[in-house]
Amino acid sequence: MNRTSVTKQEFKEAIFENIKKQYRKTIDQATEEQVFQAVAYAVKEIIIDQWIETHKTYEEQDAKTVYYLSMEFLMGRALGNNLINLEVNTMVKEVLAELGFDLNAIEDQEPDAGTGNGGLGRLAACFLDSLATLEYPAYGCGIRYRYGIFEQKIVDGYQVERPDEWLKNGNPFEVRRSEYGMEVKFGGNVRVVKDELGQERRVHENYQSVRAIPYDLPIVGYDNNTVNTLRLWDAEAVQSFDLGSFDRGDYQKAVEQQNLAKTIVEVLYPNDNHYQGKELRLKQQYFFISATVQQVVKKFKQKHGDISLLPEKVVFHINDTHPSLTIPELMRVLMDDEGLAWGEAWAIVKKTCGYTNHTIMSEALEKWPIELFSRLLPRIYQIIEEINRRFCAEIVDKFGSDNERLRRMAILADGQVKMAWLCIAGSHSVNGVARLHTDILINEELKDFYALYPKKFNNKTNGITQRRFLLHGNPLLADWVTRKVGDGWITDLPQIKGIAPLADDPKAQKEFMQIKYENKVRLAQYIKKHNGIDVDPRSIFDVQVKRLHEYKRQLMDVLHVMHLYNELRDNPDMDMMPRTFIFGAKAAPGYRRAKLVIKLINNVAQVVNNDPNINNKLKVVFIENYRVSNAEIIFAAADVSEQISTASKEASGTGNMKFMLNGAVTIGTLDGANIEIAEEVGSENCFIFGMTATEVLQLQREKSYNPWDIYNNNQAVRRVVTQLINGFYAPENPELFREIYDSLLNGGGEPADQYFILKDFDAYAQAHREVDLAYRNQTKWARMAMLNTASAGKFSSDRTIEEYAKEIWKLEKVHVEMDM
Incomplete structure (x- = not known):
């Protein structure tokens, strides 16, 4: 099947087959939820060939790709959006009517994906829709939260939070990609050793680790053959069950690694008004960033021998400060894994990373206690210390020795790691999301940084996708x-x-x-x-x-x-x-x-x-x-x-x-x-x-x-x-x-x-x-x-994405052809 050739009869038969295989039922015995699953899998069949062809085309053309990094993707329901963008909405509606079902009722069986909360996440979802529709190579990268933020109930007028069990019946559109799993390390210590040539290198030891497993979701472009990917990382234990500990009666230790992994992907934005919540949120941020950066560099190396070419083929976009660890993590991979010197690695990082600021309020700019940060991410903290040292030297070189200015601008100050400042130092582009917002950043909140890097700052007024919110x-x-x-x-x-x-x-x-x-x-x-x-x-x-x-x-x-x-x-x-x-x-x-x-x-x-x-x-x-x-x-x-x-x-x-x-x-x-x-x-x-x-x-x-x-x-x-x-x-x-x-x-x-x-x-x-x-x-x-x-x-987010693609990411459109 592809989106241009599937007939009503073929689609109807696909529904019958899915219900038979999944539920051992016929259509007249199936519930509306089971019909939803069957329809979703039939739609996935239409998508899958184009999804494969899209990524085959990107590889053949060696296309530059944006990796849009976000803690949130507020996707909403997938079925209706996919039907619209595949232009099969009318056909599917008619098929279901002939089978005695209402499409709206079937769509209502799908839970909203629990992968986002507010405007930040919905913007990311609109951007993915526009990237696919405009034929730009792109991945969205985030976390596969098992319970999302929460399901809100109003009880006696009060908000009561309940787990959002959006995955309890599975997600028919996702594809597990365990072959791309990555190890992510927390805690431990870093030891300096010398190799056979006398060069110093860092060894991370005594750490805890989890395995990051990607689940891919299709992002269907409208009226074309492009299907991009939203990659959501799940966490699994490196060793899921310690049988020896279990046999000795230490049942808690037997599942310790499993619990660590499970906790990381449990909820979006764990309550962080206590220490454990702050630690978990920082773990989440490093988890999906480390997995993404490692996997992207590994994929790049399979095709290219010269790592210095990375900015020509890859762009990481940091959606607010939550993914800011992209900068030091890419430095870690380039230096510790690839053996680059600081200067070479830093030049690559700055060319590869872009940052969108989403807040004017200084209290909302992320800051982490140094004590927590350095204990949880020791190697990353070492790298940030060096970024900060060099950044402060750059400030002194530009403005002279001004202790108050240094305190305001330093990435490490007042016992905190200041993530927005890290993003500004390590990105080639810093943008606001409305004209007034950008003006306030330049003239008020970030004026010190604008004075240092005036060419980095630009505006990209937000947009929405008319396909979701009107069509x-x-x-x-x-x-x-x-x-x-x-x-x-x-x-x-x-x-x-x-x-x-x-x-x-x-x-x-x-x-x-x-x-x-x-x-x-x-x-x-x-x-x-x-x-x-x-x-x-x-x-x-x-x-x-x-x-x-x-x-x-x-x-x-x-x-x-x-x-x-x-x-x-x-x-x-x-x-x-x-x-x-x-x-x-x-x-x-x-x-x-x-x-x-x-x-x-x-x-x-x-x-x-x-x-x-x-x-x-x-x-x-x-x-x-x-x-x-x-x-x-x-x-x-x-x-x-x-x-x-x-x-x-x-x-x-x-x-x-x-x-x-x-x-x-x-x-x-x-x-x-x-x-x-x-x-x-x-x-x-x-x-x-x-x-x-x-x-x-x-x-x-x-x-x-x-x-x-x-x-x-x-x-x-x-x-x-x-x-x-x-x-x-x-x-x-x-x-x-x-x-x-x-x-x-x-x-x-x-x-x-x-x-x-x-x-x-x-x-x-x-x-x-x-x-x-x-x-x-x-x-x-x-x-x-x-x-x-x-x-x-x-x-329209289409206009916004065209501006990002041309002015920040330097992407080229890639047209995907399907063999009929």
Whole structure:
């Protein structure tokens, strides 16, 4: 089979055969989950020949390849995406219908892959989709987490974390590649020995080790024969069972190595607010990096004799600081295994590695205690010490002896290993992910490094794949766009601009808003099924879904909901468009305050949704276990996109782009990519409010802001903030939300209201009044929504990847031909 020749009958027979072989059943006996497995394996059959041919072509052409290194790949479900990109979605839908099954129900049997959490991981997934569609040779490299981050349950309003058993029924698309296994070493000591020529070399001994085993997943390009690979590393014991220890009765020692391996790949982002968690996270990072670097160098050597040519054929891209150990690990391999001198090895590393910074906040830049780092990775620490020594000498050579500058810029300082600084020193390119973000890096957070390496810094504004978030996630709108402007937008999103002239066409407006309404009905049904709450699809669907962090200001959103509720209680007949506020977010298990905000949202929902006196004008919904598969339903249904981070804090955001593409109107600050979104669609077609990044940074420098001034002088603010501690939303425990109250007014060891929620509150409330007014005029609203979709062309990950490929990675496209 290949994607151009498979017939409906052949596909149907493949399903029958898979069900028979796997389950000893016929199709009429199979469950929907078993049918999913059978369909997935049939689709894999279509993919596999192209997958083989793709990598054969890369080898024949000796193509330069990017290895995109990331702790997260938030892939979502694979089946639907593969059907879309193989262009067999309609055929498979018809086959299943003939067999008495609904494709949507079969897709729902697939769990979301537990290999990512937030925007960082979803960006990586979009990039892989674009790399394959644009025919660039690429591997994604990460970890095959057995339980992902966690499955979120809401119990009595609280987030409860449960294991995400996404692999319990296996993953039909993965291929185990044990022949490419690599040994990864931890702990021990490093001894210097001399070889027969008197040259010193390092020997790592007394270490513990695990074996890294890769599992490959296909990444299918759209409308071509390219199938790239996502390589996820699993860990196994080098010796899985010590029979001697078992026979002696030491049962724990018998499985010690097995437990070490199992722990490394158990969960994404283990809770690191204790020492053991920090150690495990560092182990995870080194584990997948060491395995990847060793395997890539080994593969390169099979074809090339001269290791100095590595940068001509390989590029490692470091997605945030989690994979920063690529730099010293590649140095280790080049020096200790390949025998290169420091200068030769360092020149290769700098040419081979690129780094994307994803955060402005200095507290989020990874730092490791030297004591932990040097004990767990002794040889890597030695290499970093030498990198740091030479780097500091370079700083002194450029700027003179300035102890304060050295302390700020040193990779090793204040008892810590500073991973972002390591990435900057060891990469040839450092990029931000939105224009504002890059400007702040250059002028604020990383200005010392920009002064040292101005040519390294560049911007690559993030993007999303329209194939996942419009073609698959919103088929009604995708079909409508294709009817109006053709299907070129699927691989060239700027072509969607062709619908812009229709924004003033009454018939087109009506069609567009009808599609939005049908998508809102679909989401309302999902909410009824999962939350038991009735919401009105004709109300304004106002949505904030993303990782829960204080800088993203979900708290400001719910405080405003509390304010609207106060107004309705005071005046139930108030002229207000009915609003449904929809939240979805996971908080890190150790992030207590973020979890308390989730509890607050749910307590507010409980009060508001059960008040008959407000005439259903206000509803609040918290969607449990937010993930890619329910995100697609949410984006398609949203009227209002909440992008309200404190200006200067959000690097880019990509949820803002997904909402925009699906015809939602942004209410947001001038932060991250919101600025570029407002430029593309026009400020009159979004609702911008609040302080600018410049104003925020100035206030932070001056340290002059006092939230008590606002609390004392603003009745609406005082009322909602006081409701946090007067028992209004927690009558059984009035002190429940005291920590949130204190964070807004008293700080408690950190600046009070450090994310300027109260400072921006009035402007935010005013922007919402403007939303209310605009939505009353459905002609105006339809025009705004349609222009948002029409203006989303810039924000395709295809555009972003073209920029990376040309300007950083220097990749060439490789066209894959299939023999018919």
